[in-house]
Amino acid sequence: MQVQSDFVRSLPGDPAALSVQRGRWRRWHIDLQLLLLLMALAVYGLIVLYSASDKDLDRVVRQMVYFSVAFVSMFVVAQIQVKTIRTLAPLGYLAGIVMLILVIFVGDGAKGAQRWLSLFGLIRFQPSEIMKMAAPLTVAWYLSDVVLPPKARYLAVGLMIALLPPGLIVVQPDLGTAIMIGSSGLFALWLSGIRWRYLLGGGFVVLASAWPVWQFLLHDYQRQRISTLFNPESDRLGAGWNIIQSKTAIGSGGWDGKGWLNGTQSHLDFLPESHTDFIIAVLAEEFGLIGVLLLLLIYLLIILRCAQISSLAKDTFSRLAAGSITLTFFVYVLVNMGMVSGMLPVVGVPLPLVSYGGTALVTMLASFGVLMAISTEGE
């Protein structure tokens, strides 16, 4: 038998061999499928980044360093037991809330927004990054002790947990991050199975409060961004410039693109923020619709794998946490690609794992670390 099994094992594609292989990875709490997909995305992103930063190899190297740090942090998070994560989440949440309040008073500013907190002048970081993970996990933590579907008062507490951080972030102001963190908490609530009548009622309240929010809560520049969205041509050289230029970049890419490094819009500086929030325009210009579809395929596969992980998770906390991270990941893609193509307002949301920037990468991959921990729980 031993001989035979050895022989069988050497056959390519043998399910047993694969499962052994996978088992080896899983012992290290790595979900191989997810890891491969993430790495494929990272490589694709780096290729685009090289062109988007106008062949600046330094920037690509720096992004690779960020990736390394991010993958390491993902690996570290994946080693933590799920029940530990569940315990840590509310603590992180509380610490995050304190720091968000501190930011309002003693934060460092840039471009008219106070987002940074400086620790003894040594480390500068954005407390909102902690919240990206802490907020959905804390909602999931809270709901995991509640009988689902949650009753109104539990729902109310859950809503408060979900909406307090975005409320603190939106005054920094950082509308994009606030939306992302708010929606991640809400996704946990939604996935917990809240009743439709609460959902409809909530939807009605949101619509009714839209006007006061527009009038009193949004900053001028945010309002301008939204109104520019609906008529970008109105201010060709001002606020509409970004959208017009990015649409031109995307549209002129056509079916198969202008070719790598050949995008004129980005290389001639017409495209703003071409290596960060608007990097999808560079991709679309140089690789065309094919390139866009390939990117979306990778994203879809990641989402499906994550959905599967959440579906197979062993307890409510794991399910809600994994599901909420998955849907939030999708919303990043949707909002970013929607805004660059002129479908959605320009709010500062990066394209996950493609846009240049270290902090967002680390946070994003740490979230995937949570997913991997859930996926490989008990192995």
Add this chain to the structure above:
Amino acid sequence: MQKHVAIKDGYSEQQLYRQRLYLSLGIVVVLLSVLIYRYADLQLVQYDTFVTQSERNRVHVQPVAPKRGLIFDRKGRLLADNRPSYSLVIVKERVDNLDDTLTDLQQLFDIDKNNIEKFKRRLRRRSPYQSVPLKFRLSEDEISRFAVNRYRLPGVEIKAQLVRHYPEGAAFTHIVGYVGRISSSDQERLDSAEGNQTNYAATDHIGKIGLERYYETILHGVVGSQHVETNAHGRVLRVLQQVDPEPGIDITLYADVELQKTISKIMAGRRGSVVALDPRTGGILAMVSTPSYDPNPFVTGIGSHDYSKLRDSINLPLFNRSLQGQYPPGSTIKPIMGLAGLHYRIVSRSSSVADPGWYQLANDERFYRDWKRGGHAPFMNLHSSMAQSCDVYFYDLAYKLGVDRIFEFSSEFGLGQLTGIDSTSERRGLLPSREWKRKQKREPWFPGETLNIGIGQGYMLVTPLQLAVATATIANRGERPVPRLAMPTKGLRDALFEKNSLFQSESSKTLQNMPALTPLNDLPVVDNHWSQIIAGMEAVMHGARGTARAAGAGAKYRIAGKTGTAQVIGIAQGEKYDKEAIIERQRDHALFIGFAPIDNPLVAVAIIIENGGSGSSVAAPIGRKIFDWVIEHEEDLKSEPIPAESLPSFNNTDLAPIAFINKRELLNASAI
């Protein structure tokens, strides 16, 4: 258990979760489809639009200004040059905040409110992405100051361009004219002419008056273009394709810098005009109108203070007297009158008239006085009357000729008509006729008025140029030249007739071959008559009693001339009362016409000095100096290529002159 206690049910929660998850994935797929639809719409459906837009983003077509043709004097000395000049320009679309930028620039450069106001006015008249000049003629120092600060001034650039410069300054203003910035009225004129809209896309200046305006299309050249790749900041990265501009044609004048400046020097401090032309070609050797002014400030825009000083000066420096000044010819008309008398057989060599110092018509109590009290002599013939400028003889002659024959005959010499010189703003003068008087004054013609015309007074008005052309016609014994500033060099002829389609496409300009010399076909004057008149004019210069014998004395060549002293009446209304000025301005105009040498005329001149006094003592010596100069440079003039065939001429009415002159300035004098 009677009461149901809600307990967590792991299985049902998982079911509930999966239900929500599948619903969520459904929504994810729908939203992904929307995203794909959006990108496909941009990249496939609207592809053409965006490709065009991206190309337009990237590639700009920039017009390249042609180099304006130079203007030389007959010996190749520069009269109009192009000099590099650097201006500070702003492309408004690329400036973040215009007011801040202007404030920054004000700290770097010497820019006053006036500059900024003018800049803002220009800003309103430009097309998108066109650079608008803020400050002209930057110094080296300013250019380097800009280079250092350039990084923080997006949208601000330094533009190098060639700007017209007139090295001879005031001496040639009334010949060459000047260019100035294209005004809104120029722009309208350009827009209405086919093909010009694009041709001037890169041009800032246009001929305003004089030669610069007359030959504008030829001097300007044809615009070129450059396809350039620019980045979002408008900086040109590389030139993809270039169509070179066709430079404007250089123009060489008949005029001589040395002669022009010599005359200008003599005329300094006087008001008047001197025209010297070559009777064989019509080429203008010198054409001076004093006072003059420096044209250079007009090129980049003269300050309103300086301009109003010129405009309001009582001496009218902006007024081109040679072409626009209309004066009574006085006695300088007498050669033509005498010729008419001979031609119509009213007088002969031997016929004479008694001159008691006055003349009287039958049935008219009025005395028509001779300029010389007591008269010249009991028997005055044509020869002596010419030499001594006897008025009574010409009263009698004019009376016998009658206004109709005077009109007919004088017309042959170009009086009362445009000479057709290649410049702008020319005036007609006035050759009166019965018909003119009926129309203009609603009165019949009175015989006494004929007498006044006989001595070049009354209604008759001529421009100095007309007078010079008439003199040249006498020198040529009946061939009237068309006065020309520009030599018909090969380049100019090609431009006029063959190559330059722009020039011909302007329908209002009827281009045709026009002979350099027009014979007096309608009234063929016999040679003997010419000789008699020229002999009379010779006696003016060299005769024992000739009015200009002092000016003619000592010449090694023979001169034919005629002096004139035109009386002036009062000052037109509205002029400031200034006793001394009025007295000065009531003095006679001094005139002189003449040509030399008699047997082979090289130059014909007409000189008018406003309120100069006597023609013989003031104007004739200037004529002598011109003759001396010309004889001295005889070899130069003889060797000049005479255009045998023809000269171009075109109707130039659409380039209406800029009127600097109002009516009171037209003529502060009219004849008795």
